[in-house]
Amino acid sequence: MLGKMKNDYFSWLLLMSLILLLLEVLFFNKGLIFSLLVAAGMVYIGRNRLEKKKGKFLFWVGILFLAVSILGMITFRFLVLAVFIYLLIQFAQTKKKPNLIMPIVKEPAAQPAGEELITREPLFKNVMFGDQKTPEHTYEWDDINIQTWVGDTVIDLSYTVLPEAEIVIFIRNVIGKVQILVPYDIEVSVHHSVIVGNVDILHFHGDKMFNQNVHVQTADYDQQKQKIKIVTSLLIGDIEVRRI
Secondary structure, three states: OOOHHHHHHHHHHHHHHHHHHHHHHHHOOOOOHHHHHHHHHHHHHHOOOOOOOHHHHHHHHHHHHHHHHHHHOOHHHHHHHHHHHHHHHHHHHHOOOOOOOOOOOOOOOOOOOOOOOOOOOOOOOOOEEEEEEEEOOOOOOOOOOOOOEEEEEEEEEOOOOOOOOEEEEEEEEEEEEEEEEEOOOEEEEEEEEEEEEEEEEEOOOEEEEEEEEEEEEOOOOOOOEEEEEEOOOOOOOEEEEEEE
């Protein structure tokens, strides 16, 4: 029951936050989206030029500008207040009715036959800041499904043996570049969504695309068993898919 109440609280909190954000953007702070996009663009451009002083300056100014924009949002203040009230209520409840912790000894449940589970270490992890890249040596392939904030992702498929099946690469990123290197004998299908960025997928090129969806697929993709399905979503950034 307590878990359900917590889930309901956070569901209503998310719904109210989305409504408040919509009202703020439409009526109270119409320049908010522009400010966030400018700040994110400064961070992206500066990050690509960190070796230069201008790049570092642009990156940190963008971070500062982004933080100021978020802190000034009515929605952000509402979230902070709601979380504070929730923690206060939880604290009051624990004072009235402290949790009694008692050891519970359970017999290990018998695992049904044929349902053995294997935990595998993924190639990539969800990160807020930082670049990720496949190792520059032979590695075992595993489908990729990640979401990141700021950073580049490089996937080189020349160091692995792909199965005779459709493999999946699913990447969601806020700011950064996605580069995927695929062998010549593999069929490819790419579904890409971007708000602002460049697209370079095999023989398809698109510069300075704005709020676009792109679907590029090789001719024999549907007929072949061994193929790669790539689904990417970027707020600000570039995608490059090329043969090696």
